[in-house]
């Protein structure tokens with residue numbers, strides 16, 4: 224075995240040359256890897272003893288793509304295209320041997336090989352769209368030549384990782400070899416290619432499948448239409464589609480040029496920059512400076528959930544899905560039955576859609592033990608409380624839990640706003656107490672705010688961070704404060720939305736501006752969906768807010784066809800003249816002078832105070848980094864990933880501009896807009912949040 228460079232080896236076995244990459248963690252195509260590949264292929268091609276070449280990777284995966292950390296920096300070494308040219312023009316057959324994930328540029332390298340051999344656990348995909356890009360190394364031109372236009376469109380716009388079996392069925396993998404025997408299998412395959420003297424077919428020359436779609440623009444139009452809602456606001460899916468169109472309509476080399484142009488358009492834009500930032504931010508959020516990776520964790524083999532309401536049921540499902548048994552406790556028999564019934568119904572609905580078998584449903588339900596006795600939690604390693612949001616009740620529950628739970632068990636609360644330290648203080652073991660703030664619906668939403676109390680132990684934090692991954696959540700560690708990170712910032716936006724409708728805007732104006740910004744829904748449409756009467760008590764009503772007045776008029780939201788909007792039988796929303804009247808009347812009674820409010824003002828009034836609040840959260844140390852705040856907003860509230868989250872977006876706008884507006888609003892509208900000291904300092908020093 225000869226080292227080509229620090230990350231590439233070349234060896235010869237019989238008449239097969241083997242190029243081995245070893246560049247942890249994921250063999251990404253860094254300058255060193257590109258150099259190594261070029262050197263190794265040059266050597267293999269020059270070596271007269273070599274009749275065919277196998278490309279294989281050490282470590283956990285085949286090449287997982289371009290090295291994203293190099294993007295935006297000056298390129299060194301050979302380009303990926305240079306390397307691909309060497310491989311594709313090799314006079315000797317090239318076989319890519321794939322395990323783990325062949326993604327993005329990694330699959331594009333495999334696509335310039337003549338054959339692809341993989342183990343059954345391997346996956347392949349072009350996930351560039353998820354970082355706001357498209358496959359920029361010929362992937363959009365070569366993939367449809369193998370899998371056809373429809374499958375290629377789906378793969379490049381979803382970024383899905385296709386499992387080996389399916390990849391084999393669609394011709395992307397030529398052969399599957401025994402798990403754990405990739406090297407032997409690929410060499411045997413290469414020997415057979417040589418023995419049979421198979422012709423050197425190149426993917427670029429396979430035209431049949433792209434020609435089949437030529438002159439059929441309706442394929443693309445139908446695809447765009449079917450996915451319009453999903454692609455809303457994103458640039459990358461459209462550019463990916465255009466590339467596949469180019470593959471169909473242009474000769475190969477012209478198609479490559481079109482791909483390059485569309486790739487550069489995305490690469491230099493702000494959306495991809497935001498999405499690449501988010502890719503790393505999500506991984507960064509898992510790292511807690513004072514809780515190193517090797518911190519001991521507590522084995523969690525059995526979980527308890529207290530309260531089988533909206534949240535308790537969803538929380539339980541997360542663990543059942545991961546095969547962890549759950550005991551669920553209720554105070555009321557009927558709520559227990561209803562809660563368990565909803566869990567079963569959710570699973571059965573998933574089964575109806577074909578995403579679970581009935582057997583899976585029964586297996587998951589068999590892991591669930593419903594009970595009316597807190598004592599049933601005695602053997603649980605972690606217990607999550609999800610009872611009513613009232614401090615006295617939470618304290619009562621934790622006092623009792625302290626007596627029942629086994630020593631070392633994690634005691635978690637799902638509170639949305641309450642002081643986790645005050646809850647911990649009623650126990651004899653505050654070090655075991657943590658907040659686990661799930662988002663609704665808890666079995667669907669990816670975010671999990673982990674709330675670190677003053678005394679929460681590092682073991683408990685490390686365990687919850689790891690466990691979050693096991694149950695498919697994105698954990699973000701936050702500190703104790705009212706509403707933690709997400710709801711605390713949301714309160715800023717909600718307050719301004721309410722003020723704006725009295726000052727001159729209408730609910731549909733505010734909703735439209737925020738929807739167009741990319742949020743899934745405006746605050747008023749959201750209220751209608753949730754129900755205006757949540758938390759409204761007819762016995763105590765006093766017409767003190769527009770919402771209360773609407774409830775008094777029996778406008779309860781979507782559920783009874785009228786709220787801030789009027790709804791038709793298909794739940795289509797229409798601005799309501801009645802609500803307009805209510806708002807005008809309400810403002811007049813409070814002597815609020817209504818005025819013209821621009822869309823720009825709506826946006827700035829709703830979003831700048833969120834950025835400012837985020838800065839306060841950072842300043843108080845309630846979030847570790849600005850990027851953690853962005854991860855909260857993207858995964859918990861549907862902030863559009865293409866603008867990177869509120870903090871990244873604030874920097875995109877310019878922190879100086881945000882601050883100047885906050886100062887102006889502060890002078891005109893009062894203390895709700897008081898700029899954070901951190902924001903002032905960063906602007907004065909010309910710095911960004913990452914320097915905070």
Ligand code: 3HC
Nearest residue numbers: 248249251287288289290291292326327328358359360506
């Ligand atoms: N470039 C640089 N670093 C990368 C990387 C990449 N393409 N992919 C992963 N990494 C890093 C991660 O940041 C992480 O670093 P850390 O340990 O310091 O935090 C480490 O590798 C391990 O990654 P994960 O924690 O994500 O490990 P998993 O095992 O959970 O997942 C994976 C592995 C499925 C490969 C996942 O990392 C992934 O999806 N990576 C991105 C794949 C991708 O987007 N490829 C396309 C790149 S763009 C491209 O190829 C353009 C081309 O068309 C020209």
Ligand code: NAI
Nearest residue numbers: 530532533534535553554558609610611612637638639663
């Ligand atoms: P819910 O009202 O739907 O359910 C609470 C359940 O707890 C009820 O079924 C009730 O009978 C039961 N319960 C009350 N006291 C109990 C006790 N002592 N022992 C056992 N069971 C008891 O409430 P929801 O919405 O599920 O909220 C639960 C917690 O989750 C609250 O702290 C809330 O703030 C928080 N939360 C709620 C979110 C939401 O969107 N609904 C989102 C995130 C957090």
